[in-house]
Amino acid sequence: MRKVSGFGKCGKRVLAVMMIFAMAVSSGMPKTVVYAEEQPVSPAGINEEVPAPTAEPQPEVTAEPTAEPTAAPQNTLVVKKKKCSYPKKIYEGQQFTLKGTLKANHKMQKVEASIIDAKGKDTVAIKKKANSKKFDLSKIDNDIHFSKLDAGRYTYEVKVSDTYGNERVALQKDFKVKETTWVWPVDGGVKGDGFHCGCSVHGGRHLGIDVKGVSKGTSIKAIADGTVVYAKYHSAAKRSSFGKLVIVYHGNGIYSYYAHCNTIRCKAGDKVEKGEVISTMGATGAAYGTHLHLELRKGPAFSGNYNSYEFLDKYTYRQFNPMKYLTNR
Template identity: 80%
Template sequence: MREVSEFGKYRKRTLAVMMVFAMAITSGTPKTTVYAEEQSVTSAGISVQPEEDPVTPESVQPEETAVPTVEPTTTTQNTLVVKKKKCSYPKKIYEGQTFTLKGTLKANHKIQKVQASIKDEQGKDAVAIKKKANSNKFDLKKIDDDMKFSKLEAGNYTYEIKVSDSYGNEKVALQKDFKVKETTWAWPVDGGSKGDGFHCGCSVHGGRHLGVDIKGVSKGTSIKAIADGTVVYAKYHQAARRSSFGKLVIVYHGNGIYSYYAHCNAIRCKVGDKVEKGDVISTMGETGAAYGTHLHLELRKGPAFSGNYNSYDFLDKYTYKQFDPMKYLTKR
């Protein structure tokens, strides 16, 4: 038989590959682009395939990550409406001074809870209280006793009231800044408590009580000057029984301001004495028109002291007008 050359064998194999490729095309196989690659032939007639390019990190591209679509969320609208009626709030008070809260909050929903607070300059609660309401209206007098403005030290504060309803809505009904100023007025006795206050509607005092009574301490307890000044009156006040101050000390503090210490048991100073805040000037008693041991303290504004000591002019309420001491004293 005639030998077939190596080149003939290679040619037959090539024709066989081409026939298979053609059959694949005619049988519906998707068209594939074929790139001819150079093949080298050795003397043994074996085809050697060229090496592929190595895979490097630079040649690998990361697949893009699909970003999930965020559906918009719906928020419940706050429908709580709060109206204020004749609400009072502090603007400037002195250390130890009280402040009376007044006014009414009215809402379109039933108010479940009221939160009242006094915040300092760092935003911390100096005072914070909560009250249940269960009504469309809330009277601020219900939180007045708990706010304790008189306990605040000198500084800047924010007074805030929040209300919330049964639907979970919350609203700031009132928010005001105010200042507490340092005071020079001191409480005149060690201990004691406020008795009858400053008012004009008392049958016991003829319809007027233009000072404050301090009670709750025993007879003979020291009474101290509430501020620096000069003693301008120190003797028994001679007057009708129902209007006598008894043993009375008056101290002039400058700028037309006088302090009056009435119903004393003993006087421990004399006119012309220079006294400092905290100096003992008398003792607790019940002389004059007094009902039990107590100190009747007054503050008055009048003409500057003229040098006329122990003058009855100091008792002229039209020239020397009284004002409420509780707005300026450091203790309640």
């Protein structure tokens, strides 16, 4: 055999294999035909693609329906006021009488009255059961003590609630408590007839103010420091008598008069201090019911003559409006 040059050991092995394969073919060794694996044919056509298998269908998830927002129930409570009183301006120590009627279209369950100070704090809060379509405000009057309020600004408020849970503000009024130079003479007393009022009882010339709203025997206090110059029953014509009368001299020609007292708790010559009890409420003399008739007069300086009728001379001792002197101006 001819020597093949240029082959190494590996080349010789390849050549040997080729020679063996050639000999096998020439000797009639059966040939093995290898066929490609047959692919399934779609009935619709040979060129149609076979879809890949898909996952089982899952039930569709839907969002739960949201509830429609419900409208807030309408407040159908209606409250009407009839002849309702409320304070506008009072003085320290002065009481105010609440009166009037509330009427509602529903049965009122509760009535709440409050006094709110300038800081929004309830200084007084009173609740009363109503259980009616009508409520008399005098039912809360005894529980609200305006006379205990300090000087300042306040709001008087009345709220009503019905059996359906509705609420309504029936009254809301601002008022002022004024500081006094001198003290109010009767704790809880309210001002009645005013100075120079047009009431027929006084012939249109009421020369003082009336303090009322408290019971017989309630203490009357000196409105300022001074000396008692008159303390006895004042005898005069039936329609002119002051009854049991106390007069206090405060200096600078100023005198205070306390008329129609039930009892006198001082005597002429006594030195009294502001706020000291000098008598009690009554209806002696020409009085129509328990009250204090308070006058302030300007006249000559006290001469030392106690219990003198000269103090009753309205031309020498002239009256002026006590409310102007009781306020801090």
